[in-house]
Amino acid sequence: MKARAVYLIAAALIVASWLANYGYYRHYRLPEPGFLRHYIETTYTPSVAFDLLYVANKDDKRKPVSATAEGLEALRFYPVQVHQELRRQTIYALRGYFDENRMQERPEGEPLRLNALTVQYSDGSVREEDVGEIIAYRPAWPPDKTKEPPVRFSSGRGSSDNSGTAVVTAVRPATLSGVSSAWLEKLGGAFRYEFKANDTHGMPQQPSSATVPLEMDTGQMLSLDYRFQLKEAADVLSVYNVQLREHFVEPDGNKYDYIVFANYTPYPTDAQMRAYVREMRGRAE
Amino acid sequence: MKIAFSRIAWGLALALIDVTINGFDLLPDVVGYGLLMAGLAKLVSRNRMYKLAWNAAAVQLILSVLALLGLTRSGFSLTGGIEPSLNALALTAAGLAIELAMLYGLCEGIRLDALERNKERLARSARNRRHFAFASGAGMLFQLPFQLNQSLQEMLPFVILLALCVLFAWLSIVALARQAGREIAGNPGSGGGGLDGGEGSVIDVRM
Numbered sequence: 001m002k003a004r005a006v007y008l009i010a011a012a013l014i015v016a017s018w019l020a021n022y023g024y025y026r027h028y029r030l031p032e033p034g035f036l037r038h039y040i041e042t043t044y045t046p047s048v049a050f051d052l053l054y055v056a057n058k059d060d061k062r063k064p065v066s067a068t069a070e071g072l073e074a075l076r077f078y079p080v081q082v083h084q085e086l087r088r089q090t091i092y093a094l095r096g097y098f099d100e101n102r103m104q105e106r107p108e109g110e111p112l113r114l115n116a117l118t119v120q121y122s123d124g125s126v127r128e129e130d131v132g133e134i135i136a137y138r139p140a141w142p143p144d145k146t147k148e149p150p151v152r153f154s155s156g157r158g159s160s161d162n163s164g165t166a167v168v169t170a171v172r173p174a175t176l177s178g179v180s181s182a183w184l185e186k187l188g189g190a191f192r193y194e195f196k197a198n199d200t201h202g203m204p205q206q207p208s209s210a211t212v213p214l215e216m217d218t219g220q221m222l223s224l225d226y227r228f229q230l231k232e233a234a235d236v237l238s239v240y241n242v243q244l245r246e247h248f249v250e251p252d253g254n255k256y257d258y259i260v261f262a263n264y265t266p267y268p269t270d271a272q273m274r275a276y277v278r279e280m281r282g283r284a285e
Numbered sequence: 286m287k288i289a290f291s292r293i294a295w296g297l298a299l300a301l302i303d304v305t306i307n308g309f310d311l312l313p314d315v316v317g318y319g320l321l322m323a324g325l326a327k328l329v330s331r332n333r334m335y336k337l338a339w340n341a342a343a344v345q346l347i348l349s350v351l352a353l354l355g356l357t358r359s360g361f362s363l364t365g366g367i368e369p370s371l372n373a374l375a376l377t378a379a380g381l382a383i384e385l386a387m388l389y390g391l392c393e394g395i396r397l398d399a400l401e402r403n404k405e406r407l408a409r410s411a412r413n414r415r416h417f418a419f420a421s422g423a424g425m426l427f428q429l430p431f432q433l434n435q436s437l438q439e440m441l442p443f444v445i446l447l448a449l450c451v452l453f454a455w456l457s458i459v460a461l462a463r464q465a466g467r468e469i470a471g472n473p474g475s476g477g478g479g480l481d482g483g484e485g486s487v488i489d490v491r492m
Contacts, residue, residue: 007419013423013427014423017426017427017428017430017431021433022371022430022433025371025434028434059370087434
């Protein structure tokens with residue numbers, strides 16, 4: 001009798017262990033694989049690339065292999081890569097670029113706004129997928145190389161803590177009239193940036209922080225420091241490609257935009273991924 | 286009857302040991318379970334516990350045939366660095382549960398046989414090894430589903446300890462089968478030691 005009770009208790013514990021672990025395992029499985037939410041500014045020129053991040057449960061064999069977008073005929077993708085392995089999910093990165101050999105001559109066009117891409121998967125299926133928001137600026141192609149920009153790249157730095165710096169040097173006198181990006185309003189306080197100006201000898205001015213409009217002399221250096229401070233669970237797993245356009249005006253009225261690429265690429269912790277899965281579950285139910 | 290226990294001991298040992306070269310199993314479990322069933326077939330008429338062991342061995346034989354044909358794959362590597370899937374864990378657990386039923390039947394059958402022949406020491410030994418096999422097997426069954434949610438690396442010391450306990454439990458039952466072959470072969474009450482028509486002199490096992 002005692003032995004039977006021991007066997008029954010052991011069997012009950014084993015069943016409870018399986019039920020509890022299986023329930024927990026199911027609870028933190030994505031109801032459906034899909035693309036993270038992207039906020040991408042890109043330029044339809046061969047020098048610019050962007051990543052699309054796709055998250056799937058680890059045992060999901062289907063992966064995206066390519067995507068197409070109407071209006072971006074030269075868009076091509078490198079083979080999909082593993083961006084990050086988590087406990088239960090894998091994040092894949094699909095890097096898109098614009099193939100120079102497929103670029104066609106065109107005048108400057110209006111920016112193209114996309115919310116969905118036609119995605120081809122490894123199992124041969126093709127689906128229209130919501131990827132977030134992509135803004136593709138379409139300058140004239142081929143570019144006009146006769147215009148000499150008033151500033152040139154001096155140095156740049158990007159860090160894994162989602163901060164970075166871009167330094168330009170004025171080659172002619174110009175005035176920085178402002179900075180803009182399509183995502184600044186959306187990011188609000190989650191994105192900070194600051195200008196710092198140096199004199200022509202490379203020494204910081206006092207105070208080092210500069211405000212616009214800022215008149216720059218030849219040889220003067222201007223640095224732009226930026227930092228993403230995304231804290232909301234819903235935002236932590238979003239992808240941001242911000243093109244900060246520094247607007248310069250020369251004394252003769254010529255305008256030139258220098259683009260600083262500020263990217264936020266998520267590397268979530270397991271806890272952040274669990275929060276994301278819970279949110280996805282909530283949406284699916 | 287000694288030959289029956291000899292086959293059981295060999296069968297258990299072959300089912301336990303997996304020697305693979307480039308993924309090819311040199312000692313397929315099919316052979317082990319086949320021998321086990323052949324041995325148990327001679328004992329099923331003695332008590333229903335041997336019948337339980339035979340039935341469980343038959344299920345294991347079918348599963349091992351399916352595995353040999355590549356249709357199922359139970360078990361997983363502790364050192365391969367690959368997290369086991371739900372299917373692999375469930376199949377491993379199912380195989381272990383059936384194995385436990387088989388060992389329970391075998392140990393209990395031997396114990397009843399030993400009691401019938403007043404072999405107290407063998408009966409105690411069978412009971413203790415049944416308890417050890419059950420405890421280690423149940424511990425393994427309890428921890429397996431945790432691998433759905435914990436990394437194998439985090440649990441590795443615990444899993445290895447349990448795996449060693451299971452291994453020793455199995456080995457102790459191989460030795461028990463050998464002991465039973467020596468002590469209870471022959472008619473009830475005879476004191477054992479007899480052979481089935483000299484079969485044991487043709488095939489014998491030295492562990």
